[in-house]
Amino acid sequence: MDHPAPAAPPPLPVHLVTGGGSSPNLAHLLRSLAAARVVALDAEWKPRRRGSPAAAPAPLGDGTPLAPETFPAPPKFPTVTLLQVACRGGDGGEGERGEVFVVDLLAVPLADLWAPLRELFQRPDALKLGFRFKQDLVYLSATFAAALGRDAGFDRVEPFLDITNVYYYLKGHDTQKKHPKETKSLATICEELLSVSLSKELQCSDWSCRPLSEGQIQYAASDAYYLLDIFDLFQQKMTTEGTCSSTTELTSDRHCSSTVIECSSSGYDIYSGGYLMPIVTKYSEKILLTESDTKPRSSRRKEKLKLPTNAKCKDKVDCSTEWQGPPPWDPSIGGDGYPKFLCDVMIEGLAKHLRCVGIDAAIPSSKKPEPRELLNQTYKEGRILLTRDVKLLKYQYLASNQVYRVKSLLKHDQLAEVIDTFQLKISEDKLMSRCTKCNGSFIQKPLSLEEAVEASKGFQVIPSCLFNRNLEFWKCTDCNQLYWELMVERNELNRIII
Secondary structure (H helix, E strand, O other), X not given: XXXXXXXXXXXXXXXXXXXXXXXXXXXXXXXXXXXXXXXEEEEEEOOOOOOOOOOOOOOOXXXXXXXXXXXXXXXXXXXXXXXXXXXXXXXXOOOOOOEEEEEEOOOOOHHHHHHHHHHHHHOOOOEEEEOOHHHHHHHHHHHHHHHHOHXXXXXXXXXXXXXXXXXXXXXXOOOOOOOOOOOOOHHHHHHHHHOEEOOOXXXXXXXXXXXXXXXXXXXXXXXXXXXXXHHHHHHHHHHHHOOHHHOOOOOOOOOOOOOOOOOOOOOOOOOOOOOOHHHHHHHOEEEEOOHHHHOOOOOXXXXXXXXXXXXXXXXXXXXXXXXOOOOOOXXXXXXOXXXXXXXXXXXXXXXHHHHHOOOEEEOOOOOOOOHHHHHHHHHHXXXXXXXXXXXXXXXXXXXOOOEEEOOOOOHHHHHHHHHHHOOOOOOHHHOOOEOOOOOOEEOOOOEOHHHHHHHXXXXXXXXXXXXXXXXOEEEEOOOOOEEEOOHHHHHHHHHHHO
16 A cells, blocks of 8 residues: 655745835735635644633734723634645636645734634635634634724635545545535545645644744645645536536535536536636635634533543542652552553654663554553553543543653653653664664674674665664664664764753
């Protein structure tokens, strides 16, 4: 089975939009919005933990904070700090190159953006694309209303096409039936339709911190850009099928509108003449925000997740994200003094980093383990379960407080966090003492070049360029994998742990 290729940065120039009315990139964005016929939209905001306070309202366009009496109490919604826009002008077809903008809402006066965005959202000749965009619109509307006044929100987006519906259309799903309850993620949709892998490592990064990293900018731009690529597949399928009447409906309307120009099997261009009119008329929908959408609602789901009042484990559950020790290897509670971890599937890369510094770090015994399987392995092997999944914390009572939620996103930072949290003592003689492939131990004595060549026969090829270098070879006692040590690797590990 072919694995999807990692997502490259968008092949279009990415414009980071900052500054006020004199900003060239802001002027470029406004011109593109006015000319756009197909626009892909996405938004980012700082992830909020339970119980965190609402963000303060953004300032006016001139940077002056609003006086308290001039605005109502801000809704308890996250403040949108980044808006991604990928747009195409002309006829909106594949041939149009298009452009991608990453708009820094903390650095652009919202007063300069409100009218152009509102016009774009309601323009009938511009088709808007999004992935479950209603929540983004709610937060975006609340952000503008908090900064500019109650009437400065957004109440609708039309015509709109949800990429989720496009996905089910392209997969031949019977649209007379309801879509599956568990909707696909955008990463999964891109993987299945485009054979590209969208890394979501930065999804929960702090989008309110400035400056934005290059990785954040490219990540944000990709989420909007690939919506256009998916729309291209939709266009191709419609063109190939030839007739409007033979296509599977994306909406509940079972009849082709009289305003739709009849397509012919001779290859009618669906964008000619009326541009996007056939698609807009036949397949689009609209997002309408009601008054109830602008008011935060207490989550019923949270109530369902609460343990019954008579649950025996009630008093033992502690969902704190801070480690409260002692770890199971602590000699004071009968441990052997040797740290051991289990990294769940979300952070398997951290396991390799821990092994590089000599720490016993296992991965789940199955590819898609259930929470109880993870906790059972943790308990039996006396390990600490490392995870990014906050939901696993509620199962801590099954493994005597042996679950720790890693807060950092990048692997090097995660390694430093674990070393600091558990006060791990890393010495130079432990570096590269475990197999990064299987977690096994190396033989105590390094192999000579001749011994390594003999050990590699029929199993592993040693590059000939290494024969004239003064290297030490090591062999894993469990999986027989051969390693050779370069000083640059050891220096890099020293830099991480110091």
